[in-house]
Amino acid sequence: MNHAFRADMHCHTTCSDGTFTPQELLKHAHDRSLQGLSITDHDTVESYLEALPIAESLGIQLVSGVEFSTMHQGVSVHVLAYGFSTENPLILNFCEKHAKRRIERNRAILDRIYKYHSVRITEDDLIQGNKNKGTFGRPHIAQAMVQRGLAISIQDAFHRFLGEGHCCFEPGDTVDVEQTLECIHAANGKAVIAHPHLINNHSIVNQLTEMPFDGIEVYYARFTEVQVKRWKKLAEKKGWFMTGGSDFHGSVKPHNPLGASWAPESTFEFLLKHYQTNLLNVAVS
Numbered sequence: 589m590n591h592a593f594r595a596d597m598h599c600h601t602t603c604s605d606g607t608f609t610p611q612e613l614l615k616h617a618h619d620r621s622l623q624g625l626s627i628t629d630h631d632t633v634e635s636y637l638e639a640l641p642i643a644e645s646l647g648i649q650l651v652s653g654v655e656f657s658t659m660h661q662g663v664s665v666h667v668l669a670y671g672f673s674t675e676n677p678l679i680l681n682f683c684e685k686h687a688k689r690r691i692e693r694n695r696a697i698l699d700r701i702y703k704y705h706s707v708r709i710t711e712d713d714l715i716q717g718n719k720n721k722g723t724f725g726r727p728h729i730a731q732a733m734v735q736r737g738l739a740i741s742i743q744d745a746f747h748r749f750l751g752e753g754h755c756c757f758e759p760g761d762t763v764d765v766e767q768t769l770e771c772i773h774a775a776n777g778k779a780v781i782a783h784p785h786l787i788n789n790h791s792i793v794n795q796l797t798e799m800p801f802d803g804i805e806v807y808y809a810r811f812t813e814v815q816v817k818r819w820k821k822l823a824e825k826k827g828w829f830m831t832g833g834s835d836f837h838g839s840v841k842p843h844n845p846l847g848a849s850w851a852p853e854s855t856f857e858f859l860l861k862h863y864q865t866n867l868l869n870v871a872v873s
């Protein structure tokens with residue numbers, strides 16, 4: 589029996605582009621002996637309604653989380669937020685704004701697919717094909733393209749059509765990092781740079797280091813030891829806490845199993861306490 593404390597602080601459900609429902613994810617976390625978890629769906633906290641009572645019944649400690657999509661000077665930057673109340677109106681409004689942005693953007697992408705490839709994929713196709721109930725994005729469109737024979741895999745759809753610079757790419761409205769950090773802090777949450785190795789632009793990373801982040805994702809499924817060292821050093825220099833997670837998405841990203849990376853116990857305890865304090869404040873206000 590493994591008693592080491594493990595909390596995976598980065599994973600997705602069917603509320604965004606993961607393939608496990610919140611219930612399936614928690615059951616899976618329990619089977620893999622994880623004691624702590626944060627569900628970080630893209631731009632939505634919808635999973636928590638279902639997840640909170642299940643986590644409690646399984647004895648898994650759950651810290652609120654979300655992964656916000658942002659842009660900084662044309663470069664995509666994912667910002668993780670933790671510890672806010674999932675009923676906080678500022679967070680819920682921000683998620684709503686993202687949902688609207690995504691609807692418009694998805695429509696524009698689907699129009700492009702029709703224009704360039706004469707195949708009409710509808711918004712309904714995205715829902716039915718994925719049992720999804722939260723935010724929709726390019727991974728859902730990629731899957732629909734596979735189902736309609738336009739691509740042979742999700743990767744293929746990204747590489748030939750949906751990736752930046754390809755014929756069906758649409759940036760849509762974007763939300764900047766500063767605005768996202770303001771929202772997270774106004775909601776009394778903590779802001780973390782997600783998978784910093786994916787931002788392969790030194791100048792952007794340097795600019796992010798000057799922004800009021802609270803933490804950085806030092807441990808990530810596919811990080812090498814050299815990468816971990818680099819981000820650890822940065823965290824120490826900035827006085828940021830270090831988080832960790834697998835970025836589990838279920839069967840669409842089988843190379844990232846749940847629990848492949850985890851946060852240091854001290855970080856998880858700190859964020860859990862912060863979350864519980866926010867819940868108490870909601871209860872008394």
Ligand code: AMP
Pocket residue numbers: 605630657724725726727742743746747751
């Ligand atoms: P969106 O938020 O709609 O722009 O979609 C971005 C998501 O698509 C990311 O969070 C990844 O999970 C996924 N993604 C991005 N690039 C690729 C790729 N080349 N192959 C497969 N999935 C990708």
Ligand code: ZN
Pocket residue numbers: 600605606630837
């Ligand atoms: Zn994703």
Ligand code: FE
Pocket residue numbers: 655666782783
């Ligand atoms: Fe991400």
Ligand code: FE
Pocket residue numbers: 598599600655835
């Ligand atoms: Fe993610």
